[in-house]
Amino acid sequence: MQRFADNTTPLLRDHWYVAALASELTAEPLERQILERSVLLMRASDGAPVALSNRCPHRSFPLSRGRVENDVITCGYHGIRFRTDGSCAEVPSQDSVPSALRLHAYPVVEAGPFVWIWTGDPAAARTADLPATPWLTSADFATVADYFFVESAYLRMHENVMDLTHLPFLHGTVFRSLEFARARPEVEAVGMKVRSSLTMPSGSMPPYLAKLVGSGAPASVRHTDAWFDGPALHYALARYSLAEPEADGRVDFLVNFLHAFTPATKTSTHYFWAVSRDAAVGDAAVDEECRATQRYVFHQDVEGMRWVEDLCGQEGGTPEELSVAADRPGLLLRRHVALMAAEEAAPAPQPVG
Amino acid sequence: MQRFADNTTPLLRDHWYVAALASELTAEPLERQILERSVLLMRASDGAPVALSNRCPHRSFPLSRGRVENDVITCGYHGIRFRTDGSCAEVPSQDSVPSALRLHAYPVVEAGPFVWIWTGDPAAARTADLPATPWLTSADFATVADYFFVESAYLRMHENVMDLTHLPFLHGTVFRSLEFARARPEVEAVGMKVRSSLTMPSGSMPPYLAKLVGSGAPASVRHTDAWFDGPALHYALARYSLAEPEADGRVDFLVNFLHAFTPATKTSTHYFWAVSRDAAVGDAAVDEECRATQRYVFHQDVEGMRWVEDLCGQEGGTPEELSVAADRPGLLLRRHVALMAAEEAAPAPQPVG
Amino acid sequence: MQRFADNTTPLLRDHWYVAALASELTAEPLERQILERSVLLMRASDGAPVALSNRCPHRSFPLSRGRVENDVITCGYHGIRFRTDGSCAEVPSQDSVPSALRLHAYPVVEAGPFVWIWTGDPAAARTADLPATPWLTSADFATVADYFFVESAYLRMHENVMDLTHLPFLHGTVFRSLEFARARPEVEAVGMKVRSSLTMPSGSMPPYLAKLVGSGAPASVRHTDAWFDGPALHYALARYSLAEPEADGRVDFLVNFLHAFTPATKTSTHYFWAVSRDAAVGDAAVDEECRATQRYVFHQDVEGMRWVEDLCGQEGGTPEELSVAADRPGLLLRRHVALMAAEEAAPAPQPVG
Ligand code: FES
Ligand code: FES
Ligand code: FES
Structure with a gap:
């Protein structure tokens, strides 16, 4: 059995994947x-x-x-x-x-x-096996969702969203602070899932959110709870806590980032995303700013992962890659995918006796 | 040996194929x-x-x-x-x-x-092994011939022309009546050839022909005699019989449809066709209307078979296909191609004694 | 071991190749x-x-x-x-x-x-293993260098430049005389190198050079000393000798043609070339005429070798090719490449005792 899944690993069938935006059908x-x-x-x-x-x-x-x-x-x-x-x-x-x-x-x-x-x-x-994403249907949240086709393997996308150390580099035009690169998340395997939790003293608020917030915004603390939920889904629940309350007494803002990856082939992926916020719900102008901002950022991932896939294709294979400490959640998820692939490939258990 | 030839079957070499329109050379x-x-x-x-x-x-x-x-x-x-x-x-x-x-x-x-x-x-x-197509050179017939390059296997084209049940669907913009789908041709293997004969009480006349005909046209009976002549050639000889004679006493009109398929590769085909009629011979305007009409119809086949080949390519192989009764002539011809391929692959017989 | 290297031969790594024009970096x-x-x-x-x-x-x-x-x-x-x-x-x-x-x-x-x-x-x-090309850095020569990407194997390019019999045909718009096709060079293997020397009584001078020369030009004798120097490099040292001296007493003109081939893949090649002359040094107008002329001629090779590679790809492989006497230097170099490839593939020698 492979230790870590890669582009040669059979795709996992026994899962729920996002097939389409509801608005596409x-x-x-x-x-x-x-x-x-x-x-x-x-x-x-x-x-x-x-x-x-x-x-x-x-x-x-x-x-x-x-x-x-x-x-x-x-x-x-x-x-x-x-x-x-x-x-x-x-x-x-x-x-x-x-x-x-x-x-x-x-x-x-x-x-x-x-x-x-x-x-x-x-x-x-x-x-019952459908991933639980209650915020997507809750009236307390405004959700913006969209779609990209990615010419790269879905596992590269999973590793990408699992590891925030790429923010100041691949998204250097947006995240200038190196804080994200230096963050040390707590990582744990929870069954076949992987959790990565992080508290950052001055984590950036998305601009469409920061605009809504008073003077306390720059001092916001960011708590993120990111999950590899299975091959189909990653989500990160972010809480931004202001240093001092807003006029209306509010201190915390929630933003849930959801990334659903559905392999088209072993090296191409349907990428659905949704960003949900518990502020400015029903404000179409904020919706559009959110969509524009997130499309811009996520498209940098889409383009970057295509460059990676192209280069690997050019060198004719699946190269051996070296890992650093920040790759622990990425390696864990690839380990889990390898285990799940082995299980799918195994003959079904037979009744005994 | 394969039972039915498909895209993986070696191409048959020991045959005459159409290489080009005479006008191309x-x-x-x-x-x-x-x-x-x-x-x-x-x-x-x-x-x-x-x-x-x-x-x-x-x-x-x-x-x-x-x-x-x-x-x-x-x-x-x-x-x-x-x-x-x-x-x-x-x-x-x-x-x-x-x-x-x-x-x-x-x-x-x-x-x-x-x-x-x-x-x-x-x-x-x-x-002597050249397919006999005397109407192509007969002064009694006017012939219009043309060419398509098809991004699909030649066997798919053969099955297509052998089975008229697709007329009301793939050519639904032209043939609206379901009569063709319900027709029950007589099918027989004649050596390595396959014949499919059909009489339809109200088979549509091609429009460039119907225009030439008086009030009797809608009541015309269509007799078709279609032949898989070998890997290179299919032709269908159609006779349209009017319920009452024309002013000049004429009752029958012949239209011969010829489809020559020459594999470029296992999944692409040169498609030459000729439509010959024993009416309005020498009438260039009818020639042009015939060409335009037939190009329009045959191009629907060309496009449809490309969609089929694309889909099969996307799913990575030659899928198992289920057949219905109307596929008998198609299966027969694929059976014959499989037999001919096996024969070509066999070592040449040695003299005995 | 292969007798003659072809598109299936592993690329040779233990060599210096041209990576770029200095001006590109x-x-x-x-x-x-x-x-x-x-x-x-x-x-x-x-x-x-x-x-x-x-x-x-x-x-x-x-x-x-x-x-x-x-x-x-x-x-x-x-x-x-x-x-x-x-x-x-x-x-x-x-x-x-x-x-x-x-x-x-x-x-x-x-x-x-x-x-x-x-x-x-x-x-x-x-x-010390770098090919010696002293004229490229000598003040006595003016050098024009440029680059093409070629969709063909580097060995086809080597054979092309090694064999001048193609001049009146592939470059028929430039070299009209059949003299080049009839020339009989002296060919010798020098270690892993191949030398082909030729004296032609009325070898054409490149036009940018001929223009600089008086009435003696048409009577110039051309001596060429061409070298397959290894997988990375071919050069041809040409001396044009006038029948009667120029006004300044000059009789000989040197033009060195250098072709560096760097495989991108087994069937595509980076092609760097340099043409150096010991006349009109420092004359930018002659430089530009030289560049335009040589680009025009060498591009005919680039296009022709792409046609060859396309045709071979279409027929699905590396065809067996028949050789004539003029191919001796080309076969020698392919023989040498096959030997070098076998040597690179061999296990490193172990110390004995
Ligand atoms: S630093 Fe991670 S890919 Fe280069
Ligand atoms: S009905 Fe024949 S292909 Fe669908
Ligand atoms: S003459 Fe050399 S390739 Fe045709």
Whole structure:
């Protein structure tokens, strides 16, 4: 078994991944490559999200190029019709419908700004296993969510968000202080998850938040609790505590940064993010400033990780990388991914006796 | 042995394929990839078509980049000269000509709108094996021919044209009636060929033909006799019979649809087509309407088969596909191709005794 | 062992190659792929050329995307700092510096218009092994140097420059006389080098030179002494001797053509060239005419060798090529490269006893 997962590690199927922004899904089918499969994404007439294998089992035509009417997808090649549960409704050229002729129907769940997909055996899909992200649907938070396609492996993205020491460098145009590079988070493995907690005496508030705050802002203390939640998800819960209360008595501001990574292939990734704040809720101007700021910053990660993947591709492989102390959470998560991959590859346990 | 040929099956060499439209060939060499080889195509000064290996055997320069004069091709690198029979006429840097220095000269035959090439051992080329397509050269027919490059495997194209159940779907903008999807052709294997015959009570006439016909057109009966003639060729002979005769007493109209598929690689295809009609012969306006209509329809196939190939490429392989009753002719032809591939791969029989 | 090296032969590492034009190197880092590695090229503050592995050993970020200050390169990801000798100056996130954290520092030497790089074990780099090209730095010569990226294998470029029989064909727009094709050079192996010497009664002078010369030019005799000096370098020393002396008594003109080939990958090459003349030294107008003329001619090679590589790629491999007498020097050099590759692959000799 590999000690640490890398670009050669098989992708993990038995998980919930974000398939799309909820706002992306309409009655019109959308094609997206997820874990090396072509997936059709759409909404049924009752608004429910639908995810189906996009390959027509007949002659491999992409069903996303077909037509949808009354929750029935008609293949654009020979017109075989499929229901949104994957079952076949009709084969125009004959009276009977072969039972094997069906689409893989992926379990899906919509939650706040995201639609999640279960890529493993549907029988094993349990909504209880969905990552808990209650702030995304809470009225106490305003959430801005968006999407990037990244030409880099999802593990590089996970390592990136897990290790804040890159802030003053990759994001040097935004974070000038070296404080983030010198921070010493507490790191612990919690089952297959990884937690990294950090308190910084003068951690920068995002600008769209700092603007809302009075004179105390520069003296804010930042507490961050970051989690590798599994292959699909990283989130960091940040609390900014002011040195002296605002006029309304307020001292603490919460900002939750969520990064969902869904492998398209072993070296490309769908990157969904959401930033939620418990201030200026309902203020569309702050929403837009948040979106612009975060897109700018996260795009630096997207571009940087592409450069890394390009260079490794140019040198023809998965290079050996040297680690420093700050990589402990990154190594832990890669260790966990290696363990999970080994478990998925293992034969299912047999009953004894 | 494979039961049904697919994208992994070796290409079949011992056949005549269409190399080019006759109108494409001039004194100026043309490069075309045929069965994974680079081929030079041109006309000799007497107008005869010529097909030669395009790779200079000396240092692999493409001879199509060289110069032709008096039926001698001068390589653009070191000037070695080759005759149109592939023999070497001169090596400028020395007095003698090594006998091994020669090009593969492909047997070629021009017939009507097409130039055919034999891709197997030239010694085995027999013009008697050329597919019989007499209507292409008959004065009773007007023929329009054209060419597409298709980013899809030639077998997908063969299956496409063999099975008319796709008409109301992939060509839904043209064929609205579901009649084609419900048709039940008679299918039979004839040696390595496959025949599919069909009579449809109200089969649509192509519009450039229907326009020429009086009130009887909607009631026309369509009889189609479609043939997988081998890896290189499919044709469908269609007879449209009017319910009542035209003013001139005419009842039947013939339209022959010919589709020639020449693999460039295992997943890309040169697609030559010809549509011949026994009406409005010599009418250039009908020719142009025929060309425009057929280009529009056949381009839907070209685009659709590219989508299929893309999707299969994205999922990394040759997927298992499920078949329905209407696939019988398609499966038969893939079965025949698998058999022919096995035969080509087998060692040549040795004389006994 | 292979008899003649081709595109499948491992690249030779234990050599000096040209990494860049001296004029390309500045304080700003430049990325260049050399022998399948990504290399960072720059100048230190004292002007010395620097070549380092461009991959940050930490998480593979391209250091060329980082920042340089006071001869220290700061990685653009987590800010690890490296000195121009490859040693690590600082890891911002911790106090200590792991000793393994260092860049490969390639030995480099600047000489005239070129910066050379040693791609083998640095301990084995000896400046004494640098190819001797004294004319490049001599005040008696004016040198014009330039660069092309070639999508073809470096061995094809070596064969190209070694064999002048291609002049009247690939460069038919410039060299019209067939004299070059009929020339019979003397060829000899000198150790791992190959020499090809030639005297031509009426060898063409380059036009920028011919213009400087009086009526005797057409009668000039050309003596060329061409050398395959190793995988990195070819040069041809040409002497043009006039039939009758110039007004100033001058009879001989020297032009040295240098071609340095540095493999980027097995099928792509950095091509640096320099043309040096011992006439019109210091005349910028002649420099520019020389540059324009030579770029035009050498670009015909660049384009032609790309066509060759494309065709071979299309036919899926490294074809067997047939040789003629004029290929003797080309075969010799490919033989030598095969020998050198075998030697590099061999285990290092062990002390005995
Ligand atoms: S490919 Fe979908 S119906 Fe045939
Ligand atoms: S490559 Fe054609 S003559 Fe040399
Ligand atoms: S990748 Fe260079 S410092 Fe981390």
